[in-house]
Amino acid sequence: AHEGILRRQSLRESAARTYARSLPIVPVRARGLTIEGADGRRYLDCLSGAGTLALGHNHPVVLEAIHTVLDSGAPLHTLDLATPVKDAFVTELFATLPRELAETARIQFCGPAGTDAVEAAFKLVRTATGRDGLMAFSGAYHGMTAEALAASGGARHTSVTRLPYPYDYRCPFATGGERGAELSARWAQNLLDDDKSGVTRPAGMILEPVQGEGGVIPAPDGWLRRMREITAERGIPLIVDEVQTGVGRTGTFWAIEHSGIVPDVLVLSKAIGGSLPLAVIVYRGDLDAWQPGAHAGTFRGNQLAMAAGRATLAHVREHQLDRRAQELGARMLARLGGLAARHDCIGDVRGRGLMLGVELVDRDAGPDAGGARPADPRLAAAVQRACLDRGLIVELGGRHSAVVRLLPPLTITDEQADAILDRLADAIAAAVR
Numbered sequence: 001a002h003e004g005i006l007r008r009q010s011l012r013e014s015a016a017r018t019y020a021r022s023l024p025i026v027p028v029r030a031r032g033l034t035i036e037g038a039d040g041r042r043y044l045d046c047l048s049g050a051g052t053l054a055l056g057h058n059h060p061v062v063l064e065a066i067h068t069v070l071d072s073g074a075p076l077h078t079l080d081l082a083t084p085v086k087d088a089f090v091t092e093l094f095a096t097l098p099r100e101l102a103e104t105a106r107i108q109f110c111g112p113a114g115t116d117a118v119e120a121a122f123k124l125v126r127t128a129t130g131r132d133g134l135m136a137f138s139g140a141y142h143g144m145t146a147e148a149l150a151a152s153g154g155a156r157h158t159s160v161t162r163l164p165y166p167y168d169y170r171c172p173f174a175t176g177g178e179r180g181a182e183l184s185a186r187w188a189q190n191l192l193d194d195d196k197s198g199v200t201r202p203a204g205m206i207l208e209p210v211q212g213e214g215g216v217i218p219a220p221d222g223w224l225r226r227m228r229e230i231t232a233e234r235g236i237p238l239i240v241d242e243v244q245t246g247v248g249r250t251g252t253f254w255a256i257e258h259s260g261i262v263p264d265v266l267v268l269s270k271a272i273g274g275s276l277p278l279a280v281i282v283y284r285g286d287l288d289a290w291q292p293g294a295h296a297g298t299f300r301g302n303q304l305a306m307a308a309g310r311a312t313l314a315h316v317r318e319h320q321l322d323r324r325a326q327e328l329g330a331r332m333l334a335r336l337g338g339l340a341a342r343h344d345c346i347g348d349v350r351g352r353g354l355m356l357g358v359e360l361v362d363r364d365a366g367p368d369a370g371g372a373r374p375a376d377p378r379l380a381a382a383v384q385r386a387c388l389d390r391g392l393i394v395e396l397g398g399r400h401s402a403v404v405r406l407l408p409p410l411t412i413t414d415e416q417a418d419a420i421l422d423r424l425a426d427a428i429a430a431a432v433r
């Protein structure tokens with residue numbers, strides 16, 4: 001079955017598909033951190049549905065929530081109508097928000113995908129401000145629909161002004177450290193204050209507190225506060241994309257809590273649906289300039305996703321899994337630091353909570369002015385393959401696909417964390433040999 005399914009997939013599906021090309025797995029069963037393939041092999045899954053599975057695969061509280069809705073006879077398709085399931089989800093979600101946002105917060109259900117919510121955020125700030133332009137950051141990832149793509153790094157598009165993200169290891173100014181963040185902030189300020197730049201009054205700025213697909217790059221808290229100040233002073237709504245960083249992943253319930261910034265619009269998806277498709281924006285009430293019917297969409301009432309999501313949010317909160325992610329992530333990062341000290345091919349290790357990255361570089365090439373060596377995507381692919389051979393699923397990210405990303409569920413045990421790192425260490429040793 002395994003080989004036949006893979007063969008038919010490669011014949012029928014576009015080569016544009018992502019994970020499947022590098023992970024020839026046919027998953028048939030899963031629980032927690034573990035996935036089992038049709039060939040009977042078992043894997044530790046550190047891709048976690050691209051960061052969706054805060055509680056891992058098929059967590060009992062998520063399954064129970066889904067079964068409860070199914071057994072209740074409630075309608076599964078409810079468009080935008082009010083339902084008890086939706087009411088409970090929104091109540092739980094609002095209880096997790098920073099007080100300043102929660103006080104006036106409005107929510108808009110946007111559809112199944114993160115990119116739907118990003119588009120809705122852009123549309124909202126354009127309606128609220130009556131302006132058009134957007135500001136985004138190099139290396140960003142916001143989705144695959146037109147505007148979300150335009151705001152993502154590498155896109156060729158003109159409606160979005162791209163600013164440098166403070167990527168200290170490969171700082172665009174080759175200075176590194178807080179200075180990169182300082183210069184990035186000044187760049188934003190200069191553009192906005194220069195009346196000949198053409199971007200003096202954008203409709204909004206969008207950023208990720210930790211870039212995920214961009215290569216696991218946490219933004220310094222000071223830089224985030226500067227961006228908040230710069231946008232607030234000029235009346236520019238700040239959109240924070242927590243599609244990947246939300247629900248405890250980075251060590252606080254929302255990543256914005258590290259810096260204390262309060263965005264005007266929060267974009268949420270992935271883990272908020274407890275592994276099922278769900279995306280929303282939550283925003284300051286006075287931005288709600290939308291007229292009735294201004295934002296439509298058929299699939300915004302997924303009752304199973306709301307129930308699974310409510311159960312996930314409640315479980316993370318009640319069991320303080322964000323704090324657990326912080327402690328465990330710090331320990332894992334320290335171990336990765338030890339690994340980097342032993343291997344010249346590891347240029348940088350970084351992350352926040354259980355969102356970790358290992359940047360692989362060409363150990364034979366010289367460093368640039370900032371001390372970084374060229375990214376090594378071939379080595380990264382070899383490490384990913386060696387991980388798979390050892391029963392570990394990892395994803396690659398970053399501008400050159402040379403960053404090994406670890407996004408394990410927040411529920412993993414100490415022993416599982418060690419097993420992940422043992423396998424990764426072994427895979428790196430094998431790949432550089």
Ligand code: PMP
Nearest residue numbers: 113114115141142143212243244
């Ligand atoms: N924003 C961020 C930060 C993401 O990581 C992603 C998905 N990786 C998206 C938006 C897009 O979400 P989706 O793939 O569900 O459209």
